[in-house]
Every structure is written in structure tokens, then in C-alpha cells.
Amino acid sequence: MTPHYLQLILYKTRADLKVEAARGYMGMLWWVLEPVLYMGAFYIIFAVALKRGGENFVPWLLIGLVAWKWFDTSVRMCLTSITAGKGLMSQVYLPKVFFPAVVILRNTVKFLVTLALLLLFLLVYGLPMSWQWLAIPPLAALQLLLISGVSFSVAALTPIWPDLKLLMNNLLMLMFFLSGVFFDTGQLQGWLALLLSLNPMVHVINAWRSILLLGQWPELSGLLYVLFLSLAMLALGMYLLKRWDRLYPRLA
């Protein structure tokens, strides 16, 4: 990856964000409005309508949702990123990592806006700011690494094996329900707990909750697993994108 392509990825990300903002009348306001509506819907369903959960249930739920949404949206959009770039890649040579990288960065910018809103909400809700907030940047970086690893891999594979798109849509749904967004994975025991702990997002969401809700440093063993898994998937994704670099423009 030369500096030119890095610059290009950044410029294209900015350009895509601008296009997105220019599309509706309300422009960039949507970056704030969308997460507010998204979180608001869950707030109404669980806190107001179902009157569910104990103390701090709403912030507990929102933290999980925000972390999950960043992962989910990025991976879903990356599934088709290379196929969508076919017109471009048959006119000019581009290293194929360009396509998922732009998608991931675009979603990361939007996640950061959402995160700022979430932190604001937590403060208004009455949760204190703690030293553990210092762990936010490294945790976000780790999640970005995980997203990149998974996204690069699925982006590389879908054009070769289109069935992966349907498979991933269902797998992401399953992962969503098993990631502990709606329930506390810590209450499970035995083989079920072990099975669930294979899902990297379980550890990431737990870590976000430790930091933001409980004011505790996150548990490192789970995050170490996430780190190794992310690096392995990143290596796989980069390898496949490189291997099929000049094959993608020929696939219909």
C-alpha cells in the first residue's frame, strides 16, 4: 500500500461522506438523527413499553447496540463492495483493499458521531465519567481491527463465492442475538457459555460495558482472543485480496 493509495482512500471516504450528506435536504444532520432514532426506538420498546430490565438497563442496552451496529453495517456493506466497484476497477488498476477500506472508514466516522452522542447520553443519564474512559480509544481501535479483518475476508470471498452473501446475512443475524446485546452473557454457564464466547463481539460488547457502565477496566483475556482472531482474519483477507487482485475485474 503506497502513500498515494492511502491518500486516495482518505479522499474517497471524504467524498462519499459528502455525497451522502448532499443527498437529503437535511444533510449531515442525519448522522446525528439516525442514531438518535435508532437508539430511541429501542429505548421506547424496552424501557417504556415493556418496562424491562433493572437499574441502568437502557444505557446497558444502548452501549451494546451502538457497538454492534458499527460492526454489522460495515461487514454487510463490505460484502458487496468489490462487486460494486467493478466499473471502476475495469478502467484503472486499484489494489482491491481500496473498496472495503473506504466502506469501513466511512462507517467509522459515523460511529464516532454516534459514540459522542452515546457518551453525552450517559452523562445526562447520570453515569459519572471515569478514568476507564481512557480505554475507549484502544478498545475502538481493537474493534476497528476486528471489523477490518472480517470485512476484508468477506469482501474478498463474496465475488468468488456469491452464496457467502446470503450466508453472512443469516450469520450476522445469529451473531446479533448471541452477542449479548439483549441479555447478559455472564449469566450463562457450561458449554453454552463457551460456545457464545467464540463470538468476538461478545467480548467487545462486554468491554464497552465495563468501561462505560461499570467503570471497570475490561477483562483482557477475552480481548486478547479478539486481537488474535482479528489479526488472523486481517492476514487472510489481505492475502485473498492480493491473490485475486487481477481476477475480480473479470468476474461478471
Next chain:
Amino acid sequence: MKPVLELEHVGVAYRRRGGGRYWALRDVSLTLHHGETLGIVGRNGVGKTSLLKVIAGIIEPDRGRIHNAGVSASLLSLQVGFLPLLTGRENAILSGMLLGAPRNRLESNMEDMIAFAELEDFIDEPVASYSAGMRARLGFSVAMQADPDVLLIDEVLGVGDTAFRRKSSDEIHRRIRSNRSVILVSHNIGMMRDLCDRVVWIEKGVSTMQGEVDEVLDAYEASTAA
């Protein structure tokens, strides 16, 4: 003279729906020397587009070899990656970078680009508001910022309205005549005679003849007339 680019028995096959392969390019060998303009002639559908994509490094051949003396090669393409909702200026930078031009050079050449495209009053308007002619002018002006060692041209066409068509085709002719290495695909035999140093004739995916311009083109014309 040392060749900058050499193709040996290159073939490209596409998978057919329902199995089997279709060889768009069967056996092409050619040599490009530094600073020369090499013409490629052949009927429609003989794989000229696939050949240019192989040389540009966009696709990989299924057989044969390419020797590249460390040169960059890219297709002359217009309006690459244009996003209608961005301004002309933003599109010029984005498209120029996609074509391989560094950002700082695009920024320092911006005034020239705008002047060439005759878009002084509109450059900060979204491209969606441009007429087709204005868009073509901007696309051409940006494409001229690409600076590959080997320029690949699939038909020299002027773009835009009458006046700009002349201006743009003059600009391409000027580039072809310069000291740059060029591979030129065209159906315009008269222009090929005028611009090329050597010509390759491709028939059914095979490079059947390569050499002096008049010799190859005379043979090609004799075969098409028959």
C-alpha cells in the same frame, strides 16, 4: 533499443456461463520500445480491449508472459469515478488520483485544468448541474493529468462540442507525437499511418503480423477488402 514492454504468447480466457472457456485472446506477442507509438489493428471483437487491460495490469493473462521494465501503463479513460453530487473541483482531484496522479500535483495544476476545460465559472458547482459537454470537457482535462510511462489509447476521440472536439483531439495527437511510449488502438487506418511507428495486426485473438506501418496496414486492408 531496449524494449519497455514485451508480451509473449499471451492468452486470456473468460469462463462461460454453464461451463467451458472462451479465449478472447489466444496468442499475442508484441514488443514496445521506449518512446515509440505502437498501433494495434483488428476487426471488432478480436480481443483488443482485453489486450489493453492486460497491458494496463487490470487483468492477468491465463497463459503467456509479460516482461515489464518497471514501467507504469494505464488506459486513457475519461470521467473515471465521477460523483455527480460533488463539485467539479472535487471530482477533478478524486478522478485524477484514481488515475494515479498525486494530489499535490493535481492541486497545483488545477488552474490549468480549469482553463483547458473552460469551466472557470462552474468549477465549484456540483457536476450534476453540468451539461454533458461540460462534463466531457472536465473529464478530458483531468485525464490529461495522468502521467503513465506507457499510455494506452482505445480510439482517439475528441469529446464535447465541435470546438472542444478539435482541441481535445489535437491534445491527444500532441501527446502521441511526444517522446512518450504509446499503444494505440484504432479503426481509423489513415490516422494510424500518420501517428504510428510500428503496427501489430491481431486476427481472432492472435497477433498475425507485426512490423512497418505501411506493410502491416496494407496487408490488413487487403484482407478486410477481400
